[in-house]
Amino acid sequence: MFSQDEDDNQRAALGVVFAVVLLVIASVMGFGAYKTLAKPAAPAGVVAVASEVVVADGASIRVEAGVVTFYFATGKADLATGAKEALADIMAAVASGKRAAISGFHDATGDAALNAELAKQRALTVRDAMFALGATEAVVELRKPEQTQASGTNAEARRVEVIILP
Incomplete structure (x- = not known):
């Protein structure tokens, strides 16, 4: 029973780590998209x-x-x-x-x-x-x-x- 609690804790910790990594990646991509779209387009030439x-x-x-x-x-x-x-x-x-x-x-x-x-x-x-x-x-x-x-x-x-x- 002790090992099942450790496994559950490890899975929960791993899930939190993956969620944080995904949040950071999404934030970086969102900020990059915002910076790209926020620039006013210059006229041709x-x-x-x-x-x-x-x-x-x-x-x-x-x-x-x-x-x-x-x-x-x-x-x-x-x-x-x-x-x-x-x-x-x-x-x-x-x-x-x-x-x-x-x-x-x-x-x-x-x-x-x-x-x-x-x-x-x-x-x-x-x-x-x-x-x-x-x-x-x-x-x-x-x-x-x-x-x-x-x-x-x-x-x-x-x-x-x-x-x-x-």
């Missing part, structure tokens, strides 16, 4: 926040720390899908009376004058997108195109940045 961005040779957009960065394909001035959504915070600031600055950048490959002109065209494309969203010339400042290598890649250098001026 927009990377919401990233510490390191790998830009392919194509149009894309990154929004980080109040700066909207538009990347462009080689020789092109076409905006990536999602420009309107990416500019939402900038447009809200402009609507509240602040000004925005648009800076064009280009890589160092090819003819410098042609690159500067392409960077200007890209900046004008972004400006026109802002005008289409309701901005006026009074609140948008275009800055002279600059040559840059960004973090070392030409694809990252082909960009236009939009910031809110202090």
Whole structure:
């Protein structure tokens, strides 16, 4: 009879251990699912926040720390899908009376004058997108195109940045 009580106690303890293990696993999985579902979905072509961005040779957009960065394909001035959504915070600031600055950048490959002109065209494309969203010339400042290598890649250098001026 003594051994049957021990067996019953061991089974009960084992049942409690399994229940605790299952509870921990379910909690971890539930928390992971919550974190995944709680993140707002970025519009197509927009990377919401990233510490390191790998830009392919194509149009894309990154929004980080109040700066909207538009990347462009080689020789092109076409905006990536999602420009309107990416500019939402900038447009809200402009609507509240602040000004925005648009800076064009280009890589160092090819003819410098042609690159500067392409960077200007890209900046004008972004400006026109802002005008289409309701901005006026009074609140948008275009800055002279600059040559840059960004973090070392030409694809990252082909960009236009939009910031809110202090």
